[in-house]
Amino acid sequence: xxxxTQSPTHLIKTRGQQVTLRCSPKSGHDTVxxxxxxxxxGPQFIFQYYEEEERQRGNFPDRxxxxxxxxxxxxxxxxxxxxxxxxxYLCASSLDQGPGGYTFGSGTRLTVV
Amino acid sequence: xxxxxxxxxHVSVSEGALVLLRCxxxxxxxxxxxxxxxxxxxxxxxxxxxxxxxxxxxxxxxxEAEFKKSETSFHLTKPSAHMSDAAEYFCAVSxxxxxxxxxxxxxxxxxxxxx
Numbered sequence: 711x712x713x714x715t716q717s718p719t720h721l722i723k724t725r726g727q728q729v730t731l732r733c734s735p736k737s738g739h740d741t742v743x744x745x746x747x748x749x750x751x752g753p754q755f756i757f758q759y760y761e762e763e764e765r766q767r768g769n770f771p772d773r774x775x776x777x778x779x780x781x782x783x784x785x786x787x788x789x790x791x792x793x794x795x796x797x798x799y800l801c802a803s804s805l806d807q808g809p810g811g812y813t814f815g816s817g818t819r820l821t822v823v
Numbered sequence: 824x825x826x827x828x829x830x831x832x833h834v835s836v837s838e839g840a841l842v843l844l845r846c847x848x849x850x851x852x853x854x855x856x857x858x859x860x861x862x863x864x865x866x867x868x869x870x871x872x873x874x875x876x877x878x879x880x881x882x883x884x885x886x887e888a889e890f891k892k893s894e895t896s897f898h899l900t901k902p903s904a905h906m907s908d909a910a911e912y913f914c915a916v917s918x919x920x921x922x923x924x925x926x927x928x929x930x931x932x933x934x935x936x937x938x
Contacts, residue, residue: 714866743925752913752928753867766925800866802926811857812926814867 714815716801722821723791729820731786735803736813742784743812744776745800753800759784760806788820796822825850827916829929837937842886842901844932846914849895856897857915857926858888867913873897884908909936 715734723729735742741760745753755768759778778784782803788795798819802812830845848854855874859867871882878890888899897914911933915926 716866745926745928750931752930753926755925755927758925768925802867804924811869811872813869814859816866819864 714801714803714813716799716815716818718818719816720819720821722823725791725793725822727791728787728789729791731788731799731801731818731820733784733786733801733803733815735782735784735801739803739805739813740782741804741806742778742782743802743804744784744786745802746770747798747800747817749797756786791822793822796820825854825916825918825927827914827927827929829912829914829932831932832930833933833935835935835937836904838906839903842899842904842908842934844899844912844914844934846888846897846899846929847895848897848914848916850916850918852918854916854918855924856888856890857917858882858886858897858899859913859915859928861911861913861931863910870899870912904934904936906936906938909934 717732743758744756747753756770758766762778773789775787798817800817801815804812826849828847857872858870870886871880873880873890881887886901911931913931914929917924917926
């Protein structure tokens, strides 16, 4: 049973560019959350998608946007990249009904130069 | 508001010694609590979770944690450290309310294990 799959694993972008990260949830999971983990810090909640709608959002600017598709997969888009956006971006999937826990992917390491 | 405090950003133990990683939480409603481990350049792996059943929770790799409501704590322990336990450990809290839930993480504790 495949877990959470994220692509790409590593990415280098230039300031001002736009980036799209992708996530396929664990089989049977219907909710996808995105987290940003800066170096040496704990993951910070960006937003959560359920039924193709954003239903929770953390303290991140509108440059961060996302999408969830009918097959539950999700994308994270970041516009106008800043050096401070360099981080490990983690996708977590879960089942909406119940706090059974979140399954995390291995993340996408984004470096902005 | 919910929050998590992990006491000690770095903990160092000898192989075979007791591991104790501290976590205190703040929550206005009954919380669900988690411990995750992160190895270098990897994602997060769930060690164990507390979801209002038994207060002593056993997880993978010999780890366990005890939920103490009176102390608002959820400390992680392992009786005997192994070299392979060296990693970053994160405590996290969430609550379940009408399907709206998210994980709030602590800053993490890096565990080093010496021979």
